[in-house]
Amino acid sequence: MTLDAILFYVFAAVAVGSALVVVGQRHPTYSAFALIVTLCSLSAVFGLLGSPFIAVLQVVVYAGAIMVLFLFVLMLLSVQREERPARRAWGVKATAIGLGAVLVAQVGSVLASAARGTTAPGFNASTGQVARLLFSPAYLYVFEATSILILAALVGAVALAKRES
């Protein structure tokens, strides 16, 4: 195995392990910290796959900005460890089983395509290339629409916060 491959498996294992902690942990603050670890190791995986720009954005946006807000709220509410409910509702169990089946099917299809030897088409994910693609006619409309959506959410949040006081 090359060094890249070893590092890939290490970070992939950390990502999966900490993701399990996010779900299994009963204390919300621990879950939030574990989610940060997941996002950072995913970023490392992106970097190893040759797209440093996406890797850095992953940390800046998710691990850096969004999770800080999550933690901020958790600390302001000073949450405690959640108690495990004695019995779960029947519907929750069924949904969990269904979603689990979908996940298994997805992983299976990826493994099957890897076994057939098919690979995704190569893409030079340097900063310039990503920017050119993002602002090309193919994605420009989606990009601008998303920007307007975020702006609307921003204005909405300000309006709601103003009415409170």
Add this chain to the structure above:
Amino acid sequence: MTPVQQELLIAVVKVLVFFNVFLGLFSLMTYVERRLLAFMQFRLGPNRTGPFGLLQPVADGIKLFFKEEVMPEGANKWLFVAAPALAIVTAFLSIAVVPYGPTVHLFGRDIPLQIADLDVGVLFLFAISSLGVYGIVMAGWAANNKYTLFGGLRSSAQMFSYELALGMSWVGAIMLAGSFRISDIVTSQAGWFVPHWNFFRQAPGFLVYLVAATAEVNRTPFDLPEAETELVAGFHTEYSSMRFALLQMAEYVNMMTVAAVGASLFFGGWLAPVPALQTVFGHDIGLLWFLAKMGAGLFFFIWLRGTVPRFRYDQLMSFGWKVLVPLATLNILGTAAWIAFVK
């Protein structure tokens, strides 16, 4: 050795050298800061240990090593231990992408004085600085003390408010260089210092950077997370011994990073102010120029601490959002217009 192993060896040696240089600079900084502050306040400062008190950092280090490690009864053990480690790791990660000097020839090889010349260098800095806040938040929360919690909360609010302005202040310099690579931004400022340095071409961006960076490293007048008069010592109230030293070290390393980044992005990094002064007797003295600029930045931080009082918390937040962010945005628009219509 194969070429790959050689590259790896060079990288490891560089990491070790830079790491230890920064550790040395940290202990020097604690002495210089106390001493300079004392002079500014008509005191003498530490002057008893060794010549001019120069061995004071060593004495402090020994003292901290032998202090008892205290962990509060109700503290969260894992996070309490992890917080200083996280703070110091994120602090040291960001020194990797700063170019400290021009490429040097050693043992018949070209070795850049930079650990990693990343294609996304500036963004990497931004990412690491956004992770830096977790060490402080974790420390504040894990100690299970209301003063530390308030310190941690204030710090996270302050850091993510000023991070935006900090990142936006770099955009103008990035646009002028046409690259996220820090070494490209440095070389884009080649020539006479007026008007080539971004300090002149990006004056509003530099002002925003100066204020936001001071807030980002929690220095006076933005040291609200550890405002002694209201919060005891803020997020590190409950820390003692070497864990306290680690948190302190992280703060100083962050300050040095901010000075180094400022020197690179706005003052031409390792380039001489006048091209003729770049080489002396045929030797490139870029490293010395860089250290001089970084030292000037660090002196400025100490000077600032000796001069101005602390901001009030609500003033701090409204200043960040209502002055700095709009100013940075205008700077970006102005730079874009200049590139589109004049250049």
